[in-house]
Amino acid sequence: MTGKTIAVIGTGRIGLAMIKKCSGFDMNILCYDPAYHNDKYIAAIQELMDLRHARGIQQDKTWIKYVEFEEALRGADYVTIHVPLLREGETDKPTYHLINEKTLKLMKPTAYLVNSSRGPVVDESALAKALKENVIAGAALDVFEKEPLPSDSPLLDPEIADRCRVFHHFASGARITRLSVDPDKGMAGRTVQGLIDVLEGNYGGDRTKMPYVVNKEAFAPKGSE
Known part of the structure; x- marks a missing residue:
């Protein structure tokens, strides 16, 4: 090249x-x-x-x-x-x-x-x-x-x-992109951290503390939106 x-x-x-x-x-x-x-x-x-x-x-x-x-x-x-x-x-x-x-x-x-x-x-x-x-x-x-x-x-x-x-639409994904447990680097880690944040209530009502959750509106307090 x-x-x-x-x-x-x-x-x-x-x-x-x-x-x-x-x-x-x-x-x-x-x-x-x-x-x-x-x-x-x-x-x-x-x-x-x-x-x-x-x-x-x-x-x-x-x-x-x-x-x-x-x-x-x-x-x-x-x-x-x-x-x-x-x-x-x-x-x-x-x-x-x-x-x-x-x-x-x-x-x-x-x-x-x-x-x-x-x-x-x-x-x-x-x-x-x-x-x-x-x-x-x-x-x-x-x-x-x-x-x-x-x-x-x-x-x-x-x-x-x-x-x-x-190819399937992941030809660009290297191993670290897909599998790293670090949520700042890998999709796997990001997915798991999002689940933990929701299930353990780590966000404490503040949706900005769930950086790896995409649909944050689903976790808004009732009546706020």
Whole structure:
């Protein structure tokens, strides 16, 4: 991956975390976000890239910049999607089927697509067709237009099995993320601590003392809401 160019589509919290990881692999990074540019964060990453090069940690200079969507697709060796699902009528820049037959043809024939945002952001029929026709080199997804993924999905066509990887929606979860007993680090610990807080009454009527309980309104004193 070193020296390759990745397009990060969507620079919210998860997109920025992805950018940070990619910078550690000495990749060039094209950024696109339909709503907001986090210019300060991008400038800080560029400073870090320049410092790594100046100190000899990385051999070649690398760069990061915001570009338009089409330029990001054309220039990338990898395209990773991190946008919310927004449909027509919800916004002037919908993301439903953002990746479609037309936009897939903008990508390099050697490029790979990764979608871990929301399934309907990608037109799965168009993606399967693009893989069959070698429009792009491959794809990996852990979200789908219909979940669980139907057995007759075009993404499961044996003809593209070697170039289309599909996962359940936990491909990003490392062992510590799922299983750590520390509620500040792992889902398991967070779930258990939430149960303890409720069952033992640790919150003492103050719902702010239940940081790992999502539906705090269910524990409001009667008549307060």
